[in-house]
Amino acid sequence: MESTGGDHATERGAVSRRRVLAMGTGALAVATAGCTRLSEMIVDRVVGDVNVFNTTDEPVTGSLTLTDPSGETLLDTELDLTPDGDDGIYEDTLTTAGTYAIAVMFETADGSTSGADSGTIEVSDPDEEHVVVFLGQAYTDQPVTIEVVEDFAELEGTIEGDGRP
16 A cells, blocks of 8 residues: 555656646746847847948958938948957937938958948838848848848848848
8 A cells, every 4th residue: 555655646746747847848938938029129229220240251341331311421431340240330320210321342351252232221210220231141142231120030031031132
């Protein structure tokens, strides 16, 4: 009889462990459901109005010019970015809604990769939107990719090859 009680205690312990694992898994699922949103909130606070990312394996040099809808030059800067995350982050540059002119050019230090793009971008909400520039083809098939996003999750299509050519 004692052995049956012992088996019953073990079985109850196993059910209890299963229940704890199930509750823990459920809690983990609930906790991580908001992770994307939380990471987006953090990213939105870390980045600036204009963000230039070197996606090559080499240091890059180049230039970036941004002109606001009234024709005022907001950025006219030389780029000197390393491949290890030393990115160009520019604050307080998107001042008003409208059409901005942007021009970007770059070349890697070893000359193996270069690119340029210029044109206009539309900014609807300068307090919420960001300009993102990728230099290199690590995430897109273009040497220079320029996007305006409110939420960095919007880059998913661009990074997966569904963005503009």
